[in-house]
Amino acid sequence: MADEPAFVRADARPAPVPSYAAVLRIPGARRAFGAALVGRLSYGTVALSLLLAVKAGTGSYAVAGTVMALFGATSVFLSPARAALVDRYGLRRALPPMVAVYATLLVGIAAATWRPGASGVWLGAAVAAAGACTPPVGPVMRALWSELAPDRELLQRAYSLDGVAEEIVLAFGPLLVGVLVGLAPAATGVLVSAGLISVGTLALVSSPAVGRSAARAEAAVPDGVRHPAPARTGLWRAVVAAAGVGLCLGGIDLLAVAFADRRGHAAAVAWILAALSIGSAVGGLTYGAIRWRVAADRRLPLLALGLGLSLAAAGLSPNLYVLAAAAAVTGLFVAPTITTAYLSADACATANTRTRVGAWVNTALNAGASTGTATTGLLIGRVPLPLIFAVAALPTLFAAATITIRPAPPES
Structure with missing residues (x-):
């Protein structure tokens, strides 16, 4: 069989990956x-x-x-x-x-x-x-x-x-x-x-x-026309994942403070939290630049799983240097998980419900963070720190399991 013409092969090449400059x-x-x-x-x-x-x-x-x-x-x-x-x-x-x-x-x-x-x-x-x-x-x-x-x-x-x-x-x-x-x-x-x-x-x-x-x-949509409610397919996944991430992140600051304080270097908490932020920025920008072949709702549980496991492992750190490195690794999953939650929610939104759908994810994230902070504050001093790190990781692990085992119902 003859080779395809050159112009067919050229047309078949994948389109270039959009850049951040293209966004701006x-x-x-x-x-x-x-x-x-x-x-x-x-x-x-x-x-x-x-x-x-x-x-x-x-x-x-x-x-x-x-x-x-x-x-x-x-x-x-x-x-x-x-x-x-x-x-x-x-x-x-x-x-x-x-x-x-x-x-x-x-x-x-x-x-x-x-x-x-x-x-x-x-x-x-x-x-x-x-x-x-x-x-x-x-x-x-x-x-x-x-x-x-x-x-x-x-x-x-x-x-x-x-x-x-x-x-x-x-x-x-x-x-x-x-x-x-x-x-x-x-x-x-x-x-x-x-x-x-x-x-x-x-x-x-x-x-x-x-x-x-x-x-x-x-x-x-002319005035007076009722706006449809957001489609439920995918939204619950995004909300559950965001709540899990919020619960997880809500406890990290206090855990870093307690870890540094118990080693007599309270000021080192700033470096630990900076490592978390840098890891999140690097993870977010790298994640956004990759052309993924897996749909967002399938990536979401994997990212949540990575966040939970890395945080649990951070609790085993023997010193502040290792904890800072572990915080950076944990951060690599933070921004990608949140970004994917918003993408999953947006995929099920209609033209007139996009703001509402994003707000639900945002609410779950912030409410989870407040609850996580309060819960961690109650546990510190009563439970060993490595165990509290594991407890703080549980919500994202639970979210990863939940949104994996319970597929979204088909649209009617």
Whole structure:
């Protein structure tokens, strides 16, 4: 049989793998992405700023802790409801009122805590209300990526880049607050947080990419038409995996502190957590650059399994150097697992439920992290550290087993 013509062989070659540069070359992507990162920087500054401001205003750690628990609860658990408003009314109609109320409340809290003598009851109500209005910049940007990068491989790179950049921004936030409180009252950080979320959100809403997205949504679904609920296929996998990762990550900080403290080098915890972050960044960027032949929902349990096993093994570290190396290995699985959870969720979303679906994954991740921190805090001092590392790894191992043995039901 004669060889195929040369032009057939050339056409049969696989297309080049999309790069991260290709993601940023998408029309409108850089402006929208940059605006979203400014808004997300507020996520990194607001929690610590509120904690310090409420403590300075009331003089009570107990009040500050209670108030922050209220903020975390309303912010995390109402995230899907806020995302549903964005899906229903669109970014340009839902986000500006949300950020206006949120920023106004933060300014009021800053004013109340500028000097001592603030009312703990008033602050609790105001902070809880602010948490309920937190603009869902992260879920909105991920939903926007789904429209900007319809190609699944390009979307994988966009999600990986987005996740790594968000992690860096969130890590920078507390450092910024540390600089601010050294120069001005603690409430200054709350004002800066209000400014960051206002500038970032309004810049995102006014970006051309959002304008094109809004036009497409209005053309596809006229006002008054009920939006369909998210498809369940794949969503539960993503939520279970995200909750497992959150529970796992929630305990790592405290475990690193306890490990370093027991060896008389408390300051070394910063290096351990830095190794975890570097590993996550390297893992996320490497993962995004690979052309995978296995579907995201099949990769998800394998990545969760790797995260759980590496964390459990880290508990056997004989010294701080080995723990730092083990933390870096654990980090290699963090960003890829979270990215894959978002990809799995996005695959089952409709055009008008993308923000909501991403918010469910985000809620599971954050709720899991809070629960993991609380649980680890109760165990430290009562249970040997290697065993606590294993306990912290169990949620991701359980998630990996659960989403493997229970296949998603077929769509009707």
